[in-house]
Amino acid sequence: MIRFEGVGKRYADGTVAVHDLSLDVAEGQLVTLVGPSGCGKTTTMMMVNRLVEPTSGRIEVDGEDIAHVDPVALRRRIGYVIQQVGLFPHRTVLDNTATVLSLLGTKRGRARERARELLDLVGLDPETFGPRYPHQLSGGQRQRVGVARALAADPPVLLMDEPFGAVDPVVRERLQNQFVDLQRRLRKTVLFVTHDIEEAVRLGDRMAVYGPGRIEQFDTPQTVLGRPATPYVAEFVGTDRGLKRLSVTEIRPEDLEEPPLVRRSEPAARAAERLRAEGARWAVVLDEAGELHGWVGVDELGGGGDRAVGELAHRMNAWVPVGAPLKQAFGEMLQHDAGWVAVLDGARFLGVLTPGKLHEALRRSVDADARGVRRGDVDFESVADA
Numbered sequence: 001m002i003r004f005e006g007v008g009k010r011y012a013d014g015t016v017a018v019h020d021l022s023l024d025v026a027e028g029q030l031v032t033l034v035g036p037s038g039c040g041k042t043t044t045m046m047m048v049n050r051l052v053e054p055t056s057g058r059i060e061v062d063g064e065d066i067a068h069v070d071p072v073a074l075r076r077r078i079g080y081v082i083q084q085v086g087l088f089p090h091r092t093v094l095d096n097t098a099t100v101l102s103l104l105g106t107k108r109g110r111a112r113e114r115a116r117e118l119l120d121l122v123g124l125d126p127e128t129f130g131p132r133y134p135h136q137l138s139g140g141q142r143q144r145v146g147v148a149r150a151l152a153a154d155p156p157v158l159l160m161d162e163p164f165g166a167v168d169p170v171v172r173e174r175l176q177n178q179f180v181d182l183q184r185r186l187r188k189t190v191l192f193v194t195h196d197i198e199e200a201v202r203l204g205d206r207m208a209v210y211g212p213g214r215i216e217q218f219d220t221p222q223t224v225l226g227r228p229a230t231p232y233v234a235e236f237v238g239t240d241r242g243l244k245r246l247s248v249t250e251i252r253p254e255d256l257e258e259p260p261l262v263r264r265s266e267p268a269a270r271a272a273e274r275l276r277a278e279g280a281r282w283a284v285v286l287d288e289a290g291e292l293h294g295w296v297g298v299d300e301l302g303g304g305g306d307r308a309v310g311e312l313a314h315r316m317n318a319w320v321p322v323g324a325p326l327k328q329a330f331g332e333m334l335q336h337d338a339g340w341v342a343v344l345d346g347a348r349f350l351g352v353l354t355p356g357k358l359h360e361a362l363r364r365s366v367d368a369d370a371r372g373v374r375r376g377d378v379d380f381e382s383v384a385d386a
């Protein structure tokens with residue numbers, strides 16, 4: 001959708017901001033451009049909507065060489081969100097959002113209706129926030145208006161230059177999560193500039209790591225963190241890149257361990273006998289529908305006679321949905337002081353994730369057929385009642 005072919009930019013004073021850049025951004029992908037200050041990220045982005053003209057190479061948007069496209073027509077297809085949101089101070093939030101549509105000739109009533117939809121889309125109640133003026137909003141809310149406004153003309157391409165840079169870390173994380181949700185639905189082609197490695201990792205389908213004037217690595221966050229291409233990238237992503245990978249690797253069903261299982265309605269003594277024969281010391285307790293009820297120790301079952309397992313079971317609060325990041329599973333383990341977490345698909349129990357399996361999943365994330373993966377030993381000893 002966006003293609004850079006040997007693109008360079010030398011400013012009039014001789015500064016080479018971008019040197020021989022080649023990069024392909026596929027349709028519907030979000031690519032983060034990350035790197036230290038002054039490495040050419042903003043210049044790269046501004047060449048796409050022709051606010052800056054390249055001095056060499058060519059840039060295509062949707063197969064068209066943009067050097068031959070009228071800049072105004074080009075910008076209509078490209079939403080632009082910047083850190084200094086640039087809202088009109090004397091216009092309401094609703095009018096600010098509708099501005100682009102009005103400029104494009106949309107009738108006033110329709111433009112305002114669409115603006116309401118857009119505010120709703122970015123999580124701002126149009127009734128509450130529409131009539132307000134920009135100074136009556138928090139920084140995070142202003143940024144959301146900026147996103148709504150950029151989406152107004154429904155452009156297939158979005159350029160975002162440190163859009164969440166000016167807000168505090170808590171608000172920034174909320175904006176990021178919300179934007180991830182939005183992007184999942186809208187599937188725009190997005191170039192997103194940031195100097196925050198966490199943000200680049202969290203948001204990007206792919207990330208381009210910039211060194212001075214050139215790209216050092218262009219790959220998925222998992223690969224950049226797991227296999228930095230150069231010492232420069234390794235240093236840039238940080239010594240805690242292993243931890244960062246936990247937040248970008250999802251739990252898959254094949255990562256899971258199958259623990260011993262008992263039914264809630266099973267008589268305790270019979271369950272104990274069966275589990276002892278299997279050499280298990282505890283088991284996960286499921287109800288009749290296969291949903292997680294809790295866990296129980298074999299010794300507790302042993303004295304239970306005819307009572308149903310369910311009466312003796314402990315509740316299990318350490319669980320995560322399948323597809324959640326490994327970081328969330330790790331967090332649950334720590335919070336509940338548990339040696340494993342249950343993984344659910346909706347309410348259905350799928351299996352458990354153990355520290356060993358978590359380690360395997362991390363390896364799998366960079367190399368699907370990693371050889372020599374150590375089998376994780378399940379440490380059922382350390383299960384604690386949550």
Ligand SMILES: Nc1ncnc2c1ncn2[C@@H]1O[C@H](COP(=O)(O)OP(=O)(O)OP(=O)(O)O)[C@@H](O)[C@H]1O
Nearest residue numbers: 011013015017036037038039040041042043044195
């Ligand atoms: N109009 C200009 N004239 C001359 N040099 C410029 C101009 N704009 C940018 N530069 C220089 O080009 C280089 C790249 O700037 P650019 O803004 O693209 O970097 P960046 O990676 O976006 O930085 P930051 O993260 O600080 O925003 C810098 O050395 C900058 O000083």
